[in-house]
Structure formats: C-alpha cells, structure tokens
Amino acid sequence: MGVVISVRDVSRAYGPARALDGIDLEIEAGQAVALMGPSGAGKSTLLHLVGAMDLPDGGEVHVAGERVDTLRRRGLDRHRRRVGFVFQRFHLLPALSVLDNVLAPVLPRRVDFDRRARARELLEAVGLADRERALPGELSGGQQQRVAIARALIGHPPLLLADEPTGNLDSVTGQEIVDLLFTLREEYGMTMLLATHNPEVAAACDRVVRMRDGRIVGDDRVTPAENVLDRIGRLG
Amino acid sequence: MTRLVRAQLRHRIGRALVLLLGVVVAATAFTVLTGTAETQRLEIVGAVGKNFRSQYDILVRPKGSATALERSQGLVRANYLSGIFGGIGMEQYEKVRRIDGVEVAAPIAMIGYVTQGGTEAIDVTDLLHEGDRTMFRVERTRVTDRGLTRIPFRQPQYEYMTRRPVALGFDELKRKNATLVMGAQEVLPGDRRAPLKTSLGWPENSARASSYPSEGRLPVAHYWSLKTGWGEFDPSNIGLRTGRATVVISQSFPFVLAAVDPDAEARLTGLDRAMVGGRYLKDDTPAETSGEIKLLASSVPYADQQDEIVIRRLPREAAERVVQGVPAGKFLPYLDTHRGEVIRRVTIGAEQVYERMLTQWSDIPAGHYLPLKRYWTSGPTSYRERGGRRLAALPVRNETEVWKNPHAGDEWGSDLSIAPVGAADTQFRQLTPRTVEGTVADGLTSRVVGRFDPAKLPGFSELTRLPMETYNPPVAAPGDGRTAGLLGNRSLLPNDNVAGYLQSPPLLLANLQDMRKIAEKTEGRPAAKAPLSVIRVRVSGVVGTDPVSRERISQVARDIVAATGLEVDITLGSSPSPVTVELPAGSYGRPALTLEEDWVDKGVAYRILNAADRKSLVLFVLVLAVCALFVLNGAAAAVRARRAELGVLACLGWSRPKLFGTVLSEVGVIGLLAGTASAGLAGPVAAWSGVAPPGQRIWLAVPAAVLLALLAGLVPAWRASRVPPAEAVRPAVRLPRRARSPRGVAGLALAGLSRVPGRTLLGAATLAVAVFGLTVLLGVTHGFRGRVVGSLLGDAIVVQARPADYAAVAVMFALAALAVADVLYLGMRERDTELAALRGSGWPGGALARLIVLEGTGIGLLGALAGAAGGAAAAFALTGGLPVAVITGALAAAGVAVALAALASAAPALLVQRLPLARILAQE
Structure with missing residues (x-):
C-alpha cells in the first residue's frame, strides 16, 4: 500500500498560538487513522491542511502524490473534490432538503455519474432513504450527521476527513455514526482520517495518532489482536 | 446605556x-x-373666462414692443403687427422653435410698405374728334374713408390721341431719360415729323416731391397713336391695343410686405390651402442667388379707396397746337383756360385696379422687371388715454423728405417712388424710408407667384371674430350713432395713406430667404440682425382652457422668456374687447370719428416667479x-x-x-x-x-x-x-418553511434570496426607486421632448427633466448599488458557514462568486421590474399615453439597474472566494 498523505515538518500558527509545530506524518492508502488529543492539540488544523481548507506556515502537505500546500485555485478545487469532509457541526444548508444537501457539492459542476441516483444510494446507505424531502432542521443530530456523511461521499472521494464526527452527538448515536463511517469506508475503500476525542471512535481505527500542543506525541498502529481500548487507555 | x-x-x-x-x-x-x-415659473393668473382659442397660443414680440397702454390695461392692440418692423433675431426664432412643447412657431417679418401701381383703361375711341387728333383732360379725385375723404389730384392728366403713327425706339427712349414723350415724334403726311415734346414735354421740377399730392406741380401728359401706340412697344399688358383710344388711369397701392416661413405658416394658418392662383411659396435652396423676390399676394386688397374720374374733351384746336409745335410754356396756360366739355364720369374701385395690377405683376413679359427699390416702415400709433377704455389717436407729421426718391436720375428712372395720393391726408404713424441698394444687374426685382384668399383660410368665417388673426383686416367700427351715420354703418378700412390710422394686414408675403436678401440690401441694414417682428406659437397638446393646457402654455411661455428674453403674450382665453378710439378729423373732409376697435383682452395675465x-x-x-x-x-x-x-x-x-x-x-x-x-x-x-x-x-x-x-x-x-x-x-437567518430543490447555482441563488425576504426586498426597493426616477426622467426627456404636462389627481403639473434631476437619480443609483452590495455582503456574512462548507466540499471559488452575482442580479431584476413598471405607470397616469420612447426608457433604466446590481455584487463575490474556511468551519 502506498502513502496517500504525507505531512512533512508542517507548522501553523494563529497569531501567537501555535496550532501545529513541525508535524511529520504519513498515512497509507486505505488506512483509518484517528487523531486524538485534547482541545487545542492541532487535530482540526491538521485536517484542514490535508483538506486544503487552510495553508501551513511551513512544511509540505502531500496528498495522493500531489503537493497540496502550493496548489492554486483550480488545483485546490480539484483537490477538495477528491476529499470528503465531515464536520462536527454538520454545516448542512438549512434551506435545502436532505437530498439536495447531499447533491450540493456536485451542483455547480458536471459529473460522469447520475447524481440523483448516487445521492439516493448514499441516503440508502446512511439509512435516510425515507427522509430525502425533509429539511435539516427536521432531523435529529445523528440524522444530520448521516446526511453530512452522505454529502461528503457524493463525489466518490478516495479520502474522507472527519472532524469530531460524533462530537455533537450522544454516545449511542455517536457509535451508530462510527459504525456507519467504517461500514462505508469498507464499502467504498476509502482512506479515512478522523479527529476525535472519543476513544470508541479511535478504537475502530487502524492507527491512532496522539497530539498535544501542536505536536505528535504518539503514533500507535493497532493490530486486530490488540485491545485497542486498553492501549489507548495505557497510552493516555 | x-x-x-x-x-x-x-x-x-x-x-x-x-x-x-x-x-x-x-x-x-x-x-x-x-x-x-x-x-x-410662469404662472397664469386670473380666471380664463372665455373659451376662445386662436390659431396660436403665444404671441412673441420684441422686447419693449408692448406699449405702456397695453401693459396698463392688459390689452394687446388689435393691429398688433403695427409698428413692429423687426426686433427678433433668427437665432431667437431658432431657439423658440426648439423649445419643447412648441408645435409650430410661425414668424412674421414685417418688412415694410411697398407701393405698386395698377392701371385701369377707359376706352374713349367713340369720343374722339373727327380728324387726326384729340386731347382729353382727365380730372381725378381719390375718395377714401367711406366717401368722407376726398383728395382731388392737384393737376389734371392730359391725353393726346392721334390717328397718325408715332415713332419712338427703345434706344431713343433710353437716351431721352425714360420719358415717353421726350423722344416721340408724330409722323405727319409727307413723312414730316412733329416732336411731341415741344408742347407736351413739360420740364421736370425739383420741387415735385415737396408737396402732396404726389403728382407734380405740373400736369401729366400722355400720348397715344391709334396706329402705333407709343411706338415700338407692346402695351397690351396694361390693356391697351392699337386701333382703340384708351385713357389709362393708374392707382398706386401701398402693400404691407411681410415674410413668413411657408412651411410653418401652412401648418399654423393653413395658408397653403387658401391659394386661389399660382403656386404657394416654398423655401428656396440656399444656392438660390436670384435677385427676384417671389411674392404671394392677397387676392383682396382690403382697401377702401376709389378714384372718381371726370374726362373732358378739349377743343379740336388744342390737339392741333401740339403738331403745330406750340411751345409748352405757351401751351400750358392755354390748357388752363380751355378745359373742354365733360364727356364721361367714371368711378374706378380699388378691386378693379388691384386685380389688374396683380395680373401685371404676375405675368411680367420677358425682358421686363419690377424693381424693388424702396419701402417704408412705420411706427405704432400713439394714443392719449381718455379714461376707461377710451383713447384718442394722436396725429403725427412726416416730413415730405420721406418720399424723396433717392434714385432720381439713375438707371431705374426718376419717378418710381412717388407718394400715394392718400399720403397727403392726416397721418398717425411715423414713416421711415428704406432704400434698397443695387443696380439693374444686382438689384432686387419682384414677381407675384401666387395668390391667396384670406377668406379661404380654414375657419376664417368663425375666426374673424377672434383676436389677432394675422390676415384679418383691422376692424374699426362706428363707435357712436354719429359716426355710424357718417360711415353708413360700415367699418373704416385702410387706404393708400401709408401713415394713416389703420395699417392693412400683410398682403404681400415673401419667404424668409428673400427677406434676408432684402434685409442685406437695405441701406444701413437696419433689420439684418433682427428681421423678425413677431412669432406666433402654437403649443402642442393644448385642447382648451383647462388647467393642463394652461400649464403647457405657461411652461412654453416661460421657456421662451428664459431662452430669448422676448416679450410674450398668452392668447389663451383672450377675446375681443371693445376700445373706443377718437380719431381726429382728416385733412380732406373726413370729420372726427368715434371708432370702436376690437382690441384683445388677454383674459389671462401671467407672472414669472x-x-x-x-x-x-x-x-x-x-x-x-x-x-x-x-x-x-x-x-x-x-x-x-x-x-x-x-x-x-x-x-x-x-x-x-x-x-x-x-x-x-x-x-x-x-x-x-x-x-x-x-x-x-x-x-x-x-x-x-x-x-x-x-x-x-x-x-x-x-x-x-x-x-x-x-x-x-x-x-x-x-x-x-x-x-x-x-x-x-x-x-x-430564518429557516424556511419548506424544502427547496434548486437546479444549479441559479436555483440556489434564488433560494438564498428568499431566505431573508425582507432584506432582499429592501435592496430591490432601493433600486426600484432609482429605476422609477430614471424611467420617468428618460421618458420625459425622450418620449415627451423634455417635458410632460399632465394632470395628477386633478392637479395640473409639469415634469421637466433637468440636469439636477439626473444628478439626483445618479445619487439614488449609487446608494442603491451600495445597498445591494451591503445586502449581499450581509447575506454572505450570515451564511458564511454554509458557504464555507460548500467551498470545502469542492465548490470552485467561481461557482460561489456566481452564486453571489446571481443573487445580486436577482435583486436587480426585482427592483428593475418594479421600478420600471412604476415609472411607466406614472408616465401613463400623467399623460394618458405610453410612447415607445417611454417604454424604451423604462427598459433602459431597468437594464442599468440590473447591470449595476450585478456590478455591486462584484465586491461580495470577490470576498466570498476568500472566506477563511478553516476558521469559519472550526467556529462554534
């Protein structure tokens, strides 16, 4: 398996606060990697840099062999289309129906697939086939996050980034979402990078990268035989 | 707090x-x-009581031409053209023509009086003595003022008739200084020749023009040969033919010569439809350099003048003395004492002579010409106010110098500008002689090309009672029983006294090009700069005396005053208003008269404020x-x-x-x-x-x-x-009540606009107000030639497009653009997480920019449609019509609004592409 994400000596500061401080990280294709750490550790910043929603102050970010941090407008747009992003706050468009929210990323461009069929397939996959006409405001938090996941996957992204996907959900719902994410990852063969506080979520991943104060303080590759939760507990 | x-x-x-x-x-x-x-603002004050409407609504006169009397009494004198010979420049006329709301601006340039003689032939063949020759004495009296004025010709006219041939060649005539008699020789048996000048060639007298009547101190003598006429000339054009003995009576007419714009005149008065002969005047091409002034003549002279003629046959020996060569010095005393017998009395009316004169003036034989060498302008009549509407006309005295012929002795001849007989009578207007320069080669000549009958002017019969019609003769009716008796219950009419009380209307019309020729060639060029006397203006859209019509007229009047500084009189609602005029007695028998004239009560006055x-x-x-x-x-x-x-x-x-x-x-x-x-x-x-x-x-x-x-x-x-x-x-941001399914970015933009409808409407409303203003202004400028006069809620109002208004609309558009940009910016700020999410999910920056621009365009369309519809509706409400230019103006204003809204969205569209995605998405 080749390296799909390569972060080399990346730094990012917001004013005096250093969000990332010389991070190096490589992620292989097909891996599910959890970024764990307390608030302010730099998890979201790293996700944003990989998703090209922000630019590093120094270092290089490579995704699928392409250096992302130097991309210009069109390249950035192309890159973002290859990445699915799930936000903690879902960020659905409140005026659009569930189906149209899923379709929103492909609304301004041509695609080589039947977008509505694809959206319905994804809604089926996230268990919301019967709510496609509903407004986001009419859904529960878990349902909204399912819609956000479906929206992230509409463009067949090989890489899924999720920023605290269960952070706004209760534990049961959060677990459902985690299960869903991993089921879809299996189904679509994606690489997945998640930022999370949640050990349950991290436990489901192939690898757990622990961060603190903008640095990587641990990188555990989890084998199926290991009790991930134990290791996480030990490492923490 | x-x-x-x-x-x-x-x-x-x-x-x-x-x-x-x-x-x-x-x-x-x-x-x-x-x-x-x-x-x-020119405001019409006073009630418009009478519903008269003449052919024009505004009379424009030179500054200061209204007399104090007119101003104090709110009147315009009936003979309003009287005394105005120029005063308005062509550039002022052009300004008046171009003023919005002017339907027709028809100028009249009063050039002056020209005198032209007409002749009437009286056949006396049956009154000839037997034998070769006979002499007649013709005594004449000019009778005017309905018979009250009788001016006897001071000296008689003698006619020498012979059955023998008379020889006279053109070259000889020229050498003899243009006097027929001077070169004529009667051919006697045996080819002997008797020069007629010996007895009939009465010497010229320089004092000839020094007294009235115009005929000289010495009597006039003519000769005629029944065989050869005057010699080698064909006199058939004045009604003479050989074989007959004819006494030719000439009568001179003073014509008021004026110039008009033929096209404007046709449109204002329908003059072209009143033609009864020849052709109507047309504008000459600028290349027209001919010195011939083409004239249109009234077919009616509107003159009360006739000649009472007494023809006496002299004793047989009187004529024999001529061929005997009795010298004039002895012959004249003989004639004074041998007056002969009265054999015929004839009265010749003006109409007869006038008709023949016009024919002669039209059918000028080849090689002949009628030179235009002199004309006279006259001042207005002065009055003394006698209380109420009673005036006394004040006589004036013109020096006899005004009749002096400046061309005496030159190639034009010496005797072409003799004073009309009537000029001997009492005068009321000051005359100024004008001399036209030029020789036979480059001087001016005249020809009547057509005739019009004022009675055939459209609506003439109804309009005769209306004031200030251009071609109406002045009406001076008897003002009391005594005058009625004296005038036989008839009105006084103009006559050949050019400085007399009444001035005839323009009977001869030239076009403006010919007027310029005359002005240029007039010595001193007194009227070259300002040749026009009055401009009659008809205002478009005036239908009566309603408030809207009044407003239209007052606006045009104000514009005329503002543009030219000329004097305006509004004729709307004006009506004839009797003014009593005391006319002092004339010098030839007419007693003092009391006349009643229809002056014009303007009905409305105005003030500029x-x-x-x-x-x-x-x-x-x-x-x-x-x-x-x-x-x-x-x-x-x-x-x-x-x-x-x-x-x-x-x-x-x-x-x-x-x-x-x-x-x-x-x-x-x-x-x-x-x-x-x-x-x-x-x-x-x-x-x-x-x-x-x-x-x-x-x-x-x-x-x-x-x-x-x-x-x-x-x-x-x-x-x-x-x-x-x-x-x-x-x-x-308010959540919607139902889900939307946008098809593409445009649909999403529409959904975005409906999210905050109040704000969208605010943005659209600002644009709508600006579009409304621009639609109205463009409509006014292009659809209504710069002005709309209409009624709104029963109130007559004027909407006029001025630069300041456009400035106001420009400010409105600028603010509207700012408002639209603000609306879009606020929308962007409030939805930044949504927009960032879209951007994060792969929306290109261009798509987000398009979304914002489409939202701006949507606001623009909404405002543009509302504003344009409102503006068009306002124009319709105001005028009751929607010209194509108004609709085009509305579309143009709407187009400007949409373009501006799209332009206003540029800044938010740029900003939306630079949203700090990470920061926004990490918020909350």
Missing part, C-alpha cells in the same frame, strides 16, 4: 461606518440638490427614501448580528424601552455624526459640482441626517426590543 452605545460604535466600527456613509451621502445630496430645485420645482423636490425626497432604505438595512443587519447579545441583555433584565432606546441611540449618534459631516461637505460638493452654494441651508443636513437615521432605525430597534430572549439566540 451610553457606555454600551459607545462600545458598540467603537467595536463594530465597520458597520457603523457603512451606516454613517449612507447617511452622509443622503444628507449631503439632499442639502446640495435642494438648492437646484428652485426654478423660474421663483418657485420650487416640485418634481425635483420629489426626486430629492426619493433620494432620502433610498438612503432611509439603505440605513434601515444597515441598522437591521446590526441588530440581527447582535441578537444573541440583545437576548442576553434581555435575560439580564433590560427592559424593552431600554433595549429600544439603546439601538435607537446608536443610529441617532451615527445620524448626528453624519449630519455634521454633511454640513461640512455640502459647501465643497456644491462648489465642485457647479451648483449654487447651499449657504445657510447646510445646517439642514444635521436634522435631516438625524431624522433619517432615527426613522430608519425605528423598526430594527422596535424589533430588537420585542424579540424574546430565547428567540434572540436563535440563528439570524
């Missing part, structure tokens, strides 16, 4: 500055533009309205952005009035600051834009700005105070 207000202004400085800018623009524009709303242009004020108030909408949007946005904060304050126990007061105080302070800034800016802005300095008006900016800000902040402040705390912490 004060601290909170101060903190808000300090920490939300961006929004405060946007609000401040809006109010500053509004208050400054209002302060500066209100100075331009002052305009001159400075007034506010109501339409401009409306536009400036609209500027304020646009600003109010702008500020309202800004204030509402500020409140929306602080809903959570206000909600918290409400939770902390702040009362509704306090919250209301806080928000209102904020906008009030902004208004105060903006007003102060505007007061400082108004002067420099006015100076920069060339508008009158605002002066003390600058202080208007402060209350205007505060009031505007408070008004605009009222609703947002009220809403802020009414929202329950729990509601206040909800999202600013």
Whole structure:
C-alpha cells in the first residue's frame, strides 16, 4: 500500500498560538487513522491542511502524490473534490432538503455519474432513504450527521476527513455514526482520517495518532489482536 | 446605556461606518440638490373666462414692443403687427422653435410698405374728334374713408390721341431719360415729323416731391397713336391695343410686405390651402442667388379707396397746337383756360385696379422687371388715454423728405417712388424710408407667384371674430350713432395713406430667404440682425382652457422668456374687447370719428416667479427614501448580528424601552455624526459640482441626517426590543418553511434570496426607486421632448427633466448599488458557514462568486421590474399615453439597474472566494 498523505515538518500558527509545530506524518492508502488529543492539540488544523481548507506556515502537505500546500485555485478545487469532509457541526444548508444537501457539492459542476441516483444510494446507505424531502432542521443530530456523511461521499472521494464526527452527538448515536463511517469506508475503500476525542471512535481505527500542543506525541498502529481500548487507555 | 452605545460604535466600527456613509451621502445630496430645485415659473393668473382659442397660443414680440397702454390695461392692440418692423433675431426664432412643447412657431417679418401701381383703361375711341387728333383732360379725385375723404389730384392728366403713327425706339427712349414723350415724334403726311415734346414735354421740377399730392406741380401728359401706340412697344399688358383710344388711369397701392416661413405658416394658418392662383411659396435652396423676390399676394386688397374720374374733351384746336409745335410754356396756360366739355364720369374701385395690377405683376413679359427699390416702415400709433377704455389717436407729421426718391436720375428712372395720393391726408404713424441698394444687374426685382384668399383660410368665417388673426383686416367700427351715420354703418378700412390710422394686414408675403436678401440690401441694414417682428406659437397638446393646457402654455411661455428674453403674450382665453378710439378729423373732409376697435383682452395675465420645482423636490425626497432604505438595512443587519447579545441583555433584565432606546441611540449618534459631516461637505460638493452654494441651508443636513437615521432605525430597534430572549439566540437567518430543490447555482441563488425576504426586498426597493426616477426622467426627456404636462389627481403639473434631476437619480443609483452590495455582503456574512462548507466540499471559488452575482442580479431584476413598471405607470397616469420612447426608457433604466446590481455584487463575490474556511468551519 502506498502513502496517500504525507505531512512533512508542517507548522501553523494563529497569531501567537501555535496550532501545529513541525508535524511529520504519513498515512497509507486505505488506512483509518484517528487523531486524538485534547482541545487545542492541532487535530482540526491538521485536517484542514490535508483538506486544503487552510495553508501551513511551513512544511509540505502531500496528498495522493500531489503537493497540496502550493496548489492554486483550480488545483485546490480539484483537490477538495477528491476529499470528503465531515464536520462536527454538520454545516448542512438549512434551506435545502436532505437530498439536495447531499447533491450540493456536485451542483455547480458536471459529473460522469447520475447524481440523483448516487445521492439516493448514499441516503440508502446512511439509512435516510425515507427522509430525502425533509429539511435539516427536521432531523435529529445523528440524522444530520448521516446526511453530512452522505454529502461528503457524493463525489466518490478516495479520502474522507472527519472532524469530531460524533462530537455533537450522544454516545449511542455517536457509535451508530462510527459504525456507519467504517461500514462505508469498507464499502467504498476509502482512506479515512478522523479527529476525535472519543476513544470508541479511535478504537475502530487502524492507527491512532496522539497530539498535544501542536505536536505528535504518539503514533500507535493497532493490530486486530490488540485491545485497542486498553492501549489507548495505557497510552493516555 | 451610553457606555454600551459607545462600545458598540467603537467595536463594530465597520458597520457603523457603512451606516454613517449612507447617511452622509443622503444628507449631503439632499442639502446640495435642494438648492437646484428652485426654478423660474410662469404662472397664469386670473380666471380664463372665455373659451376662445386662436390659431396660436403665444404671441412673441420684441422686447419693449408692448406699449405702456397695453401693459396698463392688459390689452394687446388689435393691429398688433403695427409698428413692429423687426426686433427678433433668427437665432431667437431658432431657439423658440426648439423649445419643447412648441408645435409650430410661425414668424412674421414685417418688412415694410411697398407701393405698386395698377392701371385701369377707359376706352374713349367713340369720343374722339373727327380728324387726326384729340386731347382729353382727365380730372381725378381719390375718395377714401367711406366717401368722407376726398383728395382731388392737384393737376389734371392730359391725353393726346392721334390717328397718325408715332415713332419712338427703345434706344431713343433710353437716351431721352425714360420719358415717353421726350423722344416721340408724330409722323405727319409727307413723312414730316412733329416732336411731341415741344408742347407736351413739360420740364421736370425739383420741387415735385415737396408737396402732396404726389403728382407734380405740373400736369401729366400722355400720348397715344391709334396706329402705333407709343411706338415700338407692346402695351397690351396694361390693356391697351392699337386701333382703340384708351385713357389709362393708374392707382398706386401701398402693400404691407411681410415674410413668413411657408412651411410653418401652412401648418399654423393653413395658408397653403387658401391659394386661389399660382403656386404657394416654398423655401428656396440656399444656392438660390436670384435677385427676384417671389411674392404671394392677397387676392383682396382690403382697401377702401376709389378714384372718381371726370374726362373732358378739349377743343379740336388744342390737339392741333401740339403738331403745330406750340411751345409748352405757351401751351400750358392755354390748357388752363380751355378745359373742354365733360364727356364721361367714371368711378374706378380699388378691386378693379388691384386685380389688374396683380395680373401685371404676375405675368411680367420677358425682358421686363419690377424693381424693388424702396419701402417704408412705420411706427405704432400713439394714443392719449381718455379714461376707461377710451383713447384718442394722436396725429403725427412726416416730413415730405420721406418720399424723396433717392434714385432720381439713375438707371431705374426718376419717378418710381412717388407718394400715394392718400399720403397727403392726416397721418398717425411715423414713416421711415428704406432704400434698397443695387443696380439693374444686382438689384432686387419682384414677381407675384401666387395668390391667396384670406377668406379661404380654414375657419376664417368663425375666426374673424377672434383676436389677432394675422390676415384679418383691422376692424374699426362706428363707435357712436354719429359716426355710424357718417360711415353708413360700415367699418373704416385702410387706404393708400401709408401713415394713416389703420395699417392693412400683410398682403404681400415673401419667404424668409428673400427677406434676408432684402434685409442685406437695405441701406444701413437696419433689420439684418433682427428681421423678425413677431412669432406666433402654437403649443402642442393644448385642447382648451383647462388647467393642463394652461400649464403647457405657461411652461412654453416661460421657456421662451428664459431662452430669448422676448416679450410674450398668452392668447389663451383672450377675446375681443371693445376700445373706443377718437380719431381726429382728416385733412380732406373726413370729420372726427368715434371708432370702436376690437382690441384683445388677454383674459389671462401671467407672472414669472421663483418657485420650487416640485418634481425635483420629489426626486430629492426619493433620494432620502433610498438612503432611509439603505440605513434601515444597515441598522437591521446590526441588530440581527447582535441578537444573541440583545437576548442576553434581555435575560439580564433590560427592559424593552431600554433595549429600544439603546439601538435607537446608536443610529441617532451615527445620524448626528453624519449630519455634521454633511454640513461640512455640502459647501465643497456644491462648489465642485457647479451648483449654487447651499449657504445657510447646510445646517439642514444635521436634522435631516438625524431624522433619517432615527426613522430608519425605528423598526430594527422596535424589533430588537420585542424579540424574546430565547428567540434572540436563535440563528439570524430564518429557516424556511419548506424544502427547496434548486437546479444549479441559479436555483440556489434564488433560494438564498428568499431566505431573508425582507432584506432582499429592501435592496430591490432601493433600486426600484432609482429605476422609477430614471424611467420617468428618460421618458420625459425622450418620449415627451423634455417635458410632460399632465394632470395628477386633478392637479395640473409639469415634469421637466433637468440636469439636477439626473444628478439626483445618479445619487439614488449609487446608494442603491451600495445597498445591494451591503445586502449581499450581509447575506454572505450570515451564511458564511454554509458557504464555507460548500467551498470545502469542492465548490470552485467561481461557482460561489456566481452564486453571489446571481443573487445580486436577482435583486436587480426585482427592483428593475418594479421600478420600471412604476415609472411607466406614472408616465401613463400623467399623460394618458405610453410612447415607445417611454417604454424604451423604462427598459433602459431597468437594464442599468440590473447591470449595476450585478456590478455591486462584484465586491461580495470577490470576498466570498476568500472566506477563511478553516476558521469559519472550526467556529462554534
């Protein structure tokens, strides 16, 4: 398996606060990697840099062999289309129906697939086939996050980034979402990078990268035989 | 609360500055533009009692041409053309023509009197003595004023008739200084020749022009041969033919020669349809350099003059003395004492002679010409007021010098400008002689090319009672029983006394090109610069004496005064108004008369006053309205952005009035600051834009700005105070009631617009107001030639497009563009997480920009359609019609609005592409 994400000596500061401080990280294709750490550790910043929603102050970010941090407008747009992003706050468009929210990323461009069929397939996959006409405001938090996941996957992204996907959900719902994410990852063969506080979520991943104060303080590759939760507990 | 207000202004400085800018623009524009709303206004005062309408609505005369009497009595004299020979320049005429609302502007250039003689032939063949020759003595009396004036010719006319041939060649005639008699020789048996001049060649006398009547001190002698006529000339054009003995009686007519614009005259009076012979006048091409003045003549002379003729046959030996060669010195005393027997009495009326004269003037034989060498202008009649509407006409004295022929002795001949006989009578107008320069080769000649009958002018019979018709003869009716008896119950008419009391209407008309030729060739060129006497103006859209028609006329009249400085009289509602005139006795028998003339009671007077242009004020108030909408949007946005904060304050126990007061105080302070800034800016802005300095008006900016800000902040402040705390912490953007399924970016833009309908409508409303203003102005400028006069709610109003109005509309558009940009910016800010999510999910920056531009265009379309429809509706309500130009103007204004809205979205569209995705998405 080749390296799909390569972060080399990346730094990012917001004013005096250093969000990332010389991070190096490589992620292989097909891996599910959890970024764990307390608030302010730099998890979201790293996700944003990989998703090209922000630019590093120094270092290089490579995704699928392409250096992302130097991309210009069109390249950035192309890159973002290859990445699915799930936000903690879902960020659905409140005026659009569930189906149209899923379709929103492909609304301004041509695609080589039947977008509505694809959206319905994804809604089926996230268990919301019967709510496609509903407004986001009419859904529960878990349902909204399912819609956000479906929206992230509409463009067949090989890489899924999720920023605290269960952070706004209760534990049961959060677990459902985690299960869903991993089921879809299996189904679509994606690489997945998640930022999370949640050990349950991290436990489901192939690898757990622990961060603190903008640095990587641990990188555990989890084998199926290991009790991930134990290791996480030990490492923490 | 004060601290909170101060903190808000300090920490939300961006929004405060946007609000401040809006109010500053509004208050400054209002302060500066209100100075331009002052305009001159001509107001018709007095009731329009009578529903007369003449062929024209406004009479334009040279400045100062209205007499004191006319001004004091509100009258226009019946003979209004009298005494006005020039005074209006061609460029002034062009200005009048170009004034909006002028349907026809028909000028009359009174050139002057020209005298032209006509002849009548009296056959006396049957009265000849037997034998070869006979002499007749013709005694004449000119009878005018309905028979009251009788002017005997001072000397008789002698006619020498012979059955023998008379020899006279043209060359000889020329050598003999153009006097027929001087070269004529009667051919006697045996080819002997008897020069006629020996007895009939009475010497010239230089004192000839020194006394009236015009005929000289010495009698006139003519000869005629029944065999050869005058010799080698063909006199058939004056009714003479060989074989017959004919006495030729000539009568001279003074014509008022005027020039008109043939096209304008046809449109105003229908003169072209009154033609009874020949052709109508046409404009010559500029290349026309011929010296021939083409004339249109009235087919009726409107002259009361006739000649009573007594023909006496002299004793047989009188004629024999001529061939015997009795010298004139002895022959004349003989003639004085042998007056012969009366053999015929004839009366020749003006009409007879006039008709023949016109024919002769039209059918000028080849090689002949009628030179135009002299003409006379006359001043107006002076009156003494006798109380009430009673006037006494004041006689004047013209020096005999005015009749002196300046061409005496030159190649034109010496005797072409003799005074008409009637000129001996009492005179009332001062004459000024004018001499036309030029020789036979380059001088001016004249020809009658057509005749018109004034009675055939459209509506003539009805209009004769209307005042100030151009071709009507002046009516001087008997004013009392005595005069009625003297005049036989008839009116007095003009006659050949050119300086007499009544001036005939223009009977001879030339076109303006020929008028220029005359003006250029007149010695001293007195009328070359300002040749026109009056301009009669018909205003388009005038249907009667209704208020709208009055307004139309008053506007055009004001524009004429403003553009030319000329004197205007409004004829709307004018009617004949009897004025009694005491006419002193004439010198030849006419007793003093009391006449009644139909002067023109103008019916309406007018005054020119400075007034506010109501339409401009409306536009400036609209500027304020646009600003109010702008500020309202800004204030509402500020409140929306602080809903959570206000909600918290409400939770902390702040009362509704306090919250209301806080928000209102904020906008009030902004208004105060903006007003102060505007007061400082108004002067420099006015100076920069060339508008009158605002002066003390600058202080208007402060209350205007505060009031505007408070008004605009009222609703947002009220809403802020009414929202329950729990509601206040909800999202600013209202959630929709039903889901939307946008097809593409455009659909999403539409969905975005409907998310905050109030704000969308505010943006559209600002544009709509601007589009409304521009539609009305463009419609007025192009659809109604710069002016609309119409009725709104029963009130006659005038809408005129002025530069200041366009400036106001430009300000409105600028503010509207700012408002649209603000609406889009606020929408973008409030939906930034959604937009960032879209961007993060792969939306290209261009697609997001397109979304914003489409939203802007949507606002633009909404405002454009509403404004254009409103503007077109206003134009329709005002005028009852929608010319294509108004519709085109509406579309153009709408196009400008949409383009501007799209342009206004450029800044938000640029900003949306630079949203800090990471920061926005990480919020909350």
